[in-house]
Amino acid sequence: LNWSGLATPxxxxxxxxxxxxxxxDALKTMANASRRGxxxxxxxxxxxxxxxxLTVMQKHGYINEFELVDDHRGxxxxxxxxxRLNKCGVVSPRYNMALTDIEDFTTYLxxxxxxxxxxxxxxxxxxxxxxxxRKDR
Numbered sequence: 001l002n003w004s005g006l007a008t009p010x011x012x013x014x015x016x017x018x019x020x021x022x023x024x025d026a027l028k029t030m031a032n033a034s035r036r037g038x039x040x041x042x043x044x045x046x047x048x049x050x051x052x053x054l055t056v057m058q059k060h061g062y063i064n065e066f067e068l069v070d071d072h073r074g075x076x077x078x079x080x081x082x083x084r085l086n087k088c089g090v091v092s093p094r095y096n097m098a099l100t101d102i103e104d105f106t107t108y109l110x111x112x113x114x115x116x117x118x119x120x121x122x123x124x125x126x127x128x129x130x131x132x133x134r135k136d137r
Contacts, residue, residue, distance in 0.1 A: 019045075021090060021092060022045055022046075022047050022049075022050060023047065023049055023050050023053060023090055024089070024090040024092060025043075026043040026050050026077075027053075027088045027089055027090060028089070029041060029043055030043070030063075030079060030081070030085060030088060031085065031087060031088050031089070033081060034081050034083065034085040034086075037083075038081060039080065039081055040078060040079065040080055040081065041078075041079050041081060042076055042077070042078050042079075043076065043077045043078075043079060044074055044075065044076045044077070045073070045074025045075055045076075046068065046074060046075035046076065046077050049121070049126065050077070051068070051077070052125070052126040053119055053126060054066050054077070054079065056117075056119050056126060056127065056128055057085075057088075057119075060117055060128070061082070061084060062082075062084050062085050062088075063079055063080065063081060063082060063085065064080035064081070064082045065079075065080050066078065066079040066080065091109075094121070097120075099132070099133070099136050102118075102120075102129050102132060102133060103133075105118065105129075106118050106129050117129060117130070120132060122135075
């Protein structure tokens with residue numbers, strides 16, 4: 001106790017959490033904002049993988065447009081949501097998959113055949129599962 005009768009806080013070390021996956025954090029932030037009915041969401045920090053992922057989502061109509069904001073740090077992305085986003089997430093840890101296993105994986109992961117996309121990284125770039133099957137042939 002100090003002289004004023006109040007307990008002084010003990011010095012504790014500051015714990016700094018490291019960001020494990022910027023893509024997972026960004027997708028979770030987008031899904032939460034979409035559930036809350038927000039029209040815009042700010043994602044930070046940015047990465048090349050996140051930008052490519054957002055372009056695939058934009059191509060399929062799940063988001064409207066996004067704008068990169070360079071703040072000379074990690075960067076920010078402002079995404080315009082359109083309400084079509086139900087659920088998005090990351091399969092972690094990433095693992096290799098044969099082309100023949102893509103069909104089984106998408107039936108396991110997606111609710112139906114006509115609904116949703118699995119975005120994956122390939123040697124030809126980041127694309128959805130249908131484009132990955134088309135590019136192989």
